[in-house]
Amino acid sequence: MAGQKEAVVPYRALITICAMMATLMQSLDSTIANVALPYMQGSLSASSDQITWVLTSYITAAAIMTAPVGWISARFGLKRLFLISMVGFTVASMLCGIAETLPEMVMFRLLQGLFGAALVPLSQSTMLNIYPPERRGSAMAIWGMGVMVGPILGPTLGGYLTELYNWRWVFFVNLPFGILATAGMAVFLPNTESRAGMRFDWLGFGVFAMGIAGLQLMLDRGETQDWFGSTEIIIEAVMAALGFYLFIVHMLTAEKPFITPSVFKDRNLSASLLVMFAVGMVLLAVSALLAPWLQGLGGYPVETAGIVMAPRGVGTMAAMMIAGRLSNKVDARLLMAFGIVLLSWSLYLMTAWTPEVSEWTMVFNTMLQGAGLGFVFIPLQVIAFATLDSALRTEGTALLSLVRNVGSAIGISVTGALVTRNEQVEHSVLSGFVTPLNRAFQGAASALSPVTAHGAQMLDAIVSRQAEIIAYNNDWKLMMLMALPMLPLLLLMRGPKKGAGGGGAEHAAVMD
Secondary structure, eight states, X not given: OHHHHHHTXXXXXXXXXXXXXXXXXXXXXXXXXXXXXXXXXXXXXXXTTTTTHXXXXXXXXXXXXXXXXXXXXXXXXXXXXXXXXXXXXXXXHHHHHTOOSHHHHHHHHHHHHHHHTTHHHXXXXXXXXXXXXXXXXXXXXXXXXXXXXXXXXXHXXXXXHHHHSOTTHHHHTHHHHHHXXXXXXXXXXXXXXXXXXXXXXXXXXXXXXXXXXXXXXXXHHTTTTTGGGSHHHHHHHHHHHHHHHHHHHHHHHSSSOSSOGGGGGOHHHHHHHHHHHHHHHHHHHHHHHHHHIIIIISOOOHHHHHHHHHHHHHHXXXXXXXXXXXXXXXXXXXXXXXXXXXXXXXXXXXXXXXXXXOHHHHHHHHHHHHHHHHHHXXXXXXXXXXXXXXXXXXXXXXXHHHHHHHHHHHHHHHHHHHHHHHXXXXXXXXXXXXXXXXXXXXXXXXXXXXXXXHHHHHHHHHHHHHHHHHHHHHHHHHHHHHHTTHHHHGGGOOOOOTTSTTTTGXXXXXXX
C-alpha cells in the first residue's frame, strides 16, 4: 500500500526542494558560525573557551530533542510537527542574530537546536515516503547532500557573510529559506493523521536528557575547571552516568519507553549507529579545528579560510552522487570500506601539516576527506534500514540523527580541549630543549637570549607556535584512530536483499 501511495504523490519535486531547504538550514547552522567565532567573541565579551558554547549548545539541544521525534510526529502528525519546527527554527535564528550577550546567544542557540532537531529525521522520512523503492537510493543521495554538505560548506558561507556584512548575518540568512520552506510544506505536503491517545514517556526522556546534558557540560567545562579536581565536573560526571544508567534500565523495563528496545536487535542498524557516531565526531570536529588552524596558524583572512575549506564540500557532493548511483549495483559495505580508507588516509596526511603547507595540498587533502565522508554516508543510509522492521523506521531515522549529533558535540568538545591541553604539554616539553647545551639552539642564542625581555618574548612565541602545531597534528591523528574502527563494524552488517531498490527500501514505512 505504501508503494502505491508513493507512486502517485503530487508535487514530489517541490516537496523535495522544501525538505532539502529544511535539511540544509539545520545542518548549515551546526558549523556556519565556526569562522565567525573570533568576531562573536569580542561582541559578546566571551573568552575563547566560552565562545565554543555557541556551537555545542546548538548541537547538544538538537541531540536531546532528536530522540523523541518519532513519538511527537506520531502524536501530532508529521506535517504539523514539520511546520512548527520550521517556524520555531527560523524565529530562533533571528533571535541569535540580535543577541547582545553570551547568555542570550547560548539560550537562543539552545532554542534553535530544540526546534531544528526534528528537521533532519522528518525530511528523511518525507523523502522515503514520497519516492518509490527503486528510487530511494538516489533520493537518499539527494537528502544526504544536505546533511553532509551543510556542515562542510557552513564555514565557507559563514566566512563570506562575516567579511561582507558581519557575524550576525550567519543567522539572518536563514530567514528567506525558512519562509520559503515553511510555505512550501504548508501548501504541498499531504496532511497526516495524529494519534491523540498516545502517552509520552516523560521519565525516560528526562533521564536521557540529564545524561546528555551532564556529559556535554563535563566536556565543555572540564578544561577550565581542572577536570576531576573540580567538584562541578564530578557532579556533572555523576549526572551523566546516572542519567544514562537510568535511561537504559528504564528502556529495558518500561512498558512503553519512548525508544523501543527491539530497534537495537537489528544488527545492521546497531552497527550503523556506531559508524554514524564516528562519522559525526570527525565531520564537525575537523571543521571546528580547521577554521582556527587556518586563521591562527596559517594566517588566512576569514573569507580565504572559508574558500580553502570549500573543497571538502565539493568532494562530499561528488562522492554522494557517485555513491547514490552505485548503491543499487555495488555492495554498500564495499562502498563504505572505500570511504573509510579515503577518510583515514586524508587524516593521516594531515598529521604532517605545518603552516607552510601549500594551498593545493590542503585542497587535495580536504577534498579527499570530503569524498571519504560521502562514500560512507550514503551507503550507510542504505545498509542501516536494509533489514529493519518497517514499524521501527521512524525511530531508526531519529536514532541515526541522534548519534550523529551526540558524536559531533563530543568530537568538538574533546578535540578542542585536547588542543588546549596538548599545547600546554608540548610547550613544556619543547622548552626543556631551549638550553645553552643544545647545539641547535646555540646558533640563535644571541638573538633569542632569554636574558633579555625581547629575546624571551620571541623565544616563547616560537615555542608556543611549534607546540600549537604539534597539538593540532595530535588531534588529526586522534581522529584518524576514530575513523579506522569503522572498518571492522562493516563485518557485522548484512547486505540488502537484491531488488530492494536502494538497500532495503521496501522496508520503508510511511510515517503518520
